[in-house]
Amino acid sequence: MASGMAITLDELVRRFGGEVVGEGAYRVEGLAPLDKAGPAQLAFLANQKYLPQVESTRAGAVLISRADLDKLTAPREGSNFIVTPNPYAYFARVAQAFIELSAPKAKPGVHPSAYVDPAAKVAASAVIGPHATVEAGAVVGERARLDAGVSIGAGVTLGDDVHLYPNVTVYHGCRLGARVIVHAGAVIGADGFGFAPDFVGEGDARTGSWVKIPQVGAVQIGDDAEIGANTTIDRGAMADTVIEECVKIDNLVQIGHNCRIGAYTVIAGCAGIAGSTNIGKHCMIGGAVGIAGHVTLADYVIVTAQSGVSKSLTKPGMYTSAFPAVSHADWNKSAALVRNLDKLRDRIKALETALADKKNGEA
Amino acid sequence: MASGMAITLDELVRRFGGEVVGEGAYRVEGLAPLDKAGPAQLAFLANQKYLPQVESTRAGAVLISRADLDKLTAPREGSNFIVTPNPYAYFARVAQAFIELSAPKAKPGVHPSAYVDPAAKVAASAVIGPHATVEAGAVVGERARLDAGVSIGAGVTLGDDVHLYPNVTVYHGCRLGARVIVHAGAVIGADGFGFAPDFVGEGDARTGSWVKIPQVGAVQIGDDAEIGANTTIDRGAMADTVIEECVKIDNLVQIGHNCRIGAYTVIAGCAGIAGSTNIGKHCMIGGAVGIAGHVTLADYVIVTAQSGVSKSLTKPGMYTSAFPAVSHADWNKSAALVRNLDKLRDRIKALETALADKKNGEA
Amino acid sequence: MASGMAITLDELVRRFGGEVVGEGAYRVEGLAPLDKAGPAQLAFLANQKYLPQVESTRAGAVLISRADLDKLTAPREGSNFIVTPNPYAYFARVAQAFIELSAPKAKPGVHPSAYVDPAAKVAASAVIGPHATVEAGAVVGERARLDAGVSIGAGVTLGDDVHLYPNVTVYHGCRLGARVIVHAGAVIGADGFGFAPDFVGEGDARTGSWVKIPQVGAVQIGDDAEIGANTTIDRGAMADTVIEECVKIDNLVQIGHNCRIGAYTVIAGCAGIAGSTNIGKHCMIGGAVGIAGHVTLADYVIVTAQSGVSKSLTKPGMYTSAFPAVSHADWNKSAALVRNLDKLRDRIKALETALADKKNGEA
Known part of the structure; x- marks a missing residue:
């Protein structure tokens, strides 16, 4: 990654904290892994097993914890470090900053090909992309960005700095907090899967039908949540489906109506969570996990990939039910x-x- | 749920059947669960375990079966009931009616930003939303509603009162019956997954390629079916893929080419059904179930969540192969x-x- | 299938190889299965068990291998054959040719409702459909076809003869080779799922957040790959996610960031592959298979449907971990x-x- 912009280690520490060991006026222009970085790049050590690479790296500077720095026996002469308790998170923040420096800014305003209903309220600093649709009563926050083909239903509220990637659909009445990111093709607020059976008779003599249960709740998504591509989160039947702040959901995940997903929980790709289930805070749900409806998971529950949860899990800890493939x-x-x-x-x-x-x- | 409209119990019975026990002229304005309803709301009892709530509810009236009404020992004075054999289905129908009363009607017509090919035939009562596309030869029925960004291929037929939510894609030649609902992002009629192997040699010496088998069938969807968000139903290779009437399919479900899904069958989220499989009527396929290709399921088969079906199931009944997660x-x-x-x-x-x-x- | 065009057996052999046994001037107009074909249609024998049908078919001609032709004891008088080592692949190629003959050609050019940034470069022979978006710096190859609502990000490269079906999204910087087909709703290049934990404290006292790791790689897709409807392929974190040539991926598949999928590998619907996994060439990944991150699969590995792979599979062969449903x-x-x-x-x-x-x- 090269941004074309240079920044001193002192400036990084001023913005992101930590302490320089070496030359504070040293300039870096981008980030790279330890084994690939050159003198203009910042690398990081987040995993003990790469400690030897710190001694051989050509990186201009390295993000490192105090404990790891103390373990170095022969750092290269003239090495520069920024010491921080969490080099990986520090790296992520610096990487974001470089991207902000280098990425072209989209111009605020509504693209001529977009359709915004006169009864919608769009912040002047927002960017509404080509062929986007914003229906009546919707509110779009400051600096929000709606990419091509996004569809925002009536009465939707989008917080400041929201970014909806192309072809995202948000059904009427849903509310997304500040800085929420939704990736392309995701669908927020489709009808929950609810039908009342109205049949009489048995076997071939059965007559009747399924009667659709109107889904009159909506979806609420808290600040700083991120929703993956083509993921679907259904609206509630009577009350709302709730995704709390800073929940991170991967691609192709299904969240049924009336679920609540606790803050900071992460859900990996292809997982499916049936309706009315309540997942605690700080949980980690593995890829392709299935969770039944109407169950509760405590805070700090971890479910490993491809496992199935059919009952409530009332204690924190790791749960599993998948076999690994053999011949x-x-x-x-x-x-x-x-x-x-x-x-x-x-x-x-x-x-x-x-x-x-x-x-x-x-x- | 409050609609702002009031309706008498007598009027409900006139429209939906049942019998008033109490005051027929009593007016309700909306629906709510037993424990939350107030005097202007209608509640329902569908599950025996909530029977005690009927005696304490503040609801203006309660939908109840004759058998359950007879079990009440101390109904509140002045309680009103509508007696019906299926309170849950009755509730669903009343809820639909309240929504129809209260929801703003979309104005018939083609949105100026939509593209309708001159050789397509769209009923004057249909609503074609912003940025929708209707290709040549397509036929759109009375009161059909195509939301923003919907794409209808050449020669598609959409029945009366169809509702396609935003960004739905229907490929050329597919046919949807009356009142079919398709949620956002679903894809009807993409090519089935078919390739003829044309390789010679083994291991590193292998040469050749996969040759695409043209998929020249289409998808037929019967009346009153509902298809979930981001679900995919592939077109047939030579003959059609068929979804019969009143089939209900949840989100993120995959239906392979040349499948037939029998009437009234319900399929929960994240299920996948491989090609040429034939599922009977009135089946219930649980979430994340996988069903192999070229198998047949009898009518009234139930497959529980996350199970895998690799052979035909010739008898009605419940089938399972999933383990629940443990520590x-x-x-x-x-x-x-x-x-x-x-x-x-x-x-x-x-x-x-x-x-x-x-x-x-x-x- | 009937195309309205007729072609002689001699002409087929001239274009696709093989040898006529019978009357080379015989004309066929389409393809059909052995048991349904009439005198104007070409059928094929790819599976020994249908050999008896070759003796009774009314097909005008049959594609057959030399070995199978020699097994016929009583072919109908006047039967015509094209002898080829791989009748199924031959059939597929002929079927493609009939479709090309009969399908209406889309007119080259940009639809008036599409938006193409002035800084994008679109071949004059390309077809840009209604409401499509092509951002600055994108390059669209000869005869490429972008259907309604397709969104192409900045700097994307699309090879010659690419076909993107409606509502496909390709994020900035991704590169698709020649003849790549992407079905409706698929998302190429969304951010990989990467967050650095930055929390302190335990239990209810935990504070902090997930810090997003910018995903600055892209997605490369090789020539002749096909990607299914609503499938998602994430961009890499630092390096690219790579789909090699002639990989065939079905619907609703998730490919995590930094994966590499080897040439000619096929992946069935609903499979999920976590990040940084390396799958060999000529592999076959069954439906709903889950593969963990950071593992390697050798060339020619087959994983059966619904199995889970948690470790590297270093030898070719078939692997399984799914149970079939029983009562x-x-x-x-x-x-x-x-x-x-x-x-x-x-x-x-x-x-x-x-x-x-x-x-x-x-x-």
Whole structure:
């Protein structure tokens, strides 16, 4: 990454904290991994196993923790460091700053091809992209950015500095907090999946239908949340579906109606959460995890990838139910035995009986 | 939910059936759960466990079955009821009616920013939203509603009262029946996944390519079906993919080419159904279920969430293959034992042999 | 399939290879399966079990391998054949040709409702559909086709003959090779899922936040790849995510940042591949498979549907970890035994001890 802009280590420390060890006036122009960085780049050490690379790197400066700095035996002469308790987060913040310096700013205003209803209220500093639609009663905050083809329903509220990527759809009445990012194709506020069965009779004689239950809640998304591409978050049936602040949701995730996802929880791609489920704060939900409806997960629950949660998990900790793939032949052997576990158990029981009989017979 | 409109219990019974017990002239303005409803609201009892709430509710009236009404020991004085065999479905119908009363009607016509090919035929009562596209030969029925950014391919037929939410794509030649609802971002009629292998040689010496098999069927969707957000239903290879009437499909579901989904079947979110599979009527497919290609499911089959179906299921009933998550440590213990089940079985066999030898030896 | 155009068998052989057995001047107008084809149609035999149908088919001609032709005992009088080593791939190529003959050609040019930035470079032979957006610096190749609502970010490169279906989004800087097909709603180049934890304290006292890691890589897609509807492929964090040539990806698949998918690999619907994973060439990834991040799969690996891969698979071959659904009651029995496998093992151990004690006692 090269931004074309240079910044001194002193300036970085002024903006992001930490302490310079070395030359504060040294200038860097971008970021790179330890093994690829050159003299104009800043690298970082976040994982002990790369400690030796710090001694050989050509990076102009390295973000490092005090403890790791103290472990260095032979830093290169003239090495520069910024010492910080969390080099990885520091790196992320500096990287954001370089991008802001280098990225072209979109011009505020409504693209001529966009449609904004006269009864919508769009901040003058917002950017409304080509072919975007903003319906009546919607409110778009300061510096919000709506990319091409975004569709904002009636009465939606978008906070300041929201960024909606192309072809995002937000249904009527939903509310997104400040700095929320929603990636392309995501759908916020579609109808929850609710139908009342109204059938009589059995089998071929069954008649009747499913009656749609109107979904009159909406979706609330807290400040600093990020929603992945093509993810879907359904509106509530009567009350709202709630995504709290700083929740991070990956691509192709489904969140059912009336769920609540606690603050700072992260949900990896392809996970599915059925309706009315309540997930605590600071949880980590792995990829392709399925969580049943109407259950509650405590704060700090971790569910590993591809596991299924069918009941409430009331204690923090790590939960699992997935098998790792093995060779097809080996798996088939195990799978057949699993299907016949009751027979293995019966054979054990028979052995126990036989042995007890023998003992009794001998007694 | 409050609509601002009031309606008498007599009027509800006139429109939706049932029988008033109490004051027929009583007016309600909206719906609410038993524990939250006030005197201007209608509540419903669909689940026995909430029976005590009927005696304490402040609701102006309650939808209830005859059997449950007879169980009440101390209904509040002046309580009003509408007696109906299916209070939940009745509630759903009343809720729909309140929404129709209160929701602003979209004005018929084509939005100036939409593109409708001159060779398409759009009913005068239809609503074509901003930035929608309707290609040549498409037919759009009475009162159909196409929201912002919807794309309708050449020769598509959309029935009366269809509602396509923003950014839905319907590929050329597909046909949707009356009252079909498709939520935002869904894709109807993309090419099925079909490629003929045309390779020679093995390993690093392999040459050749995958040859695309043109997908010249389409997708047919029956009346009253509902399709969830970002769901994908592929067009057939030679014949059509068919979704029968009143099928309800949730978000992020994949239906492969040439499948047939029987009437009234419901499919929950994140399920995937491979090509040429035939699912019966009145089935219930749980969330994240995977169903292999070229299999058949009988009518009235239920597959529980996250299960995998690899063979035909010829009898109605409930099928499962998912494990619920347990603590990671416990799971790892079980998983290791599963991988070594053949060793446990061998130990049982050895015990059986040893015991038989002993018996023979003693005989 | 009927195209309205007729072509002789000799002409087919001239274009696609093979050898006519029968009348080279015979004309066919379309393709159909053996059991449905009439005298104006070409059928094919790709599977031994349909050999008897070749003797009874009414097809005007049949694509067949030399080996299968030799097995025919009583072909109908006047039967025509084209002999080819791979009838299925031949069929696919002929079907493509018929479609090209019969499909109306889209007119080159930019639709009046599309927005193309003056600083983008679009080939004159390209077709830019209604409401499409092409941002500054993008390059669109010869005969490329961008359907309605497609959004192309700044600096994107699209090769010749690319076809992007409606509402596809390609983020800035991504590069698609020649003849790449992307189906509706797919999202190429959204931010990878990367956040640095910056929290202090435990439990309710935890404070801090997730810091977004800028994703400054892009996505590269090789020639002849095909990407399914609503599939998402994330851009890399520092380096690019790479999809090599002729990779075929089905609908609703998630590919994480910095993955590399080897040439000719096919990935079925609903699969999810976490970040920084490296999949070899000629692999086959089944539907709904989950693959962990930072693992490597060798060339020619096959993972069966719904399996989970948590470690590298260094040898070609087939891998599995999914159970097929059985009746719910049977499954629950097995599942309970699995959860208690350690108890079964302990009972076996107790039996072994008891038997050994007996032997020792008797010795």
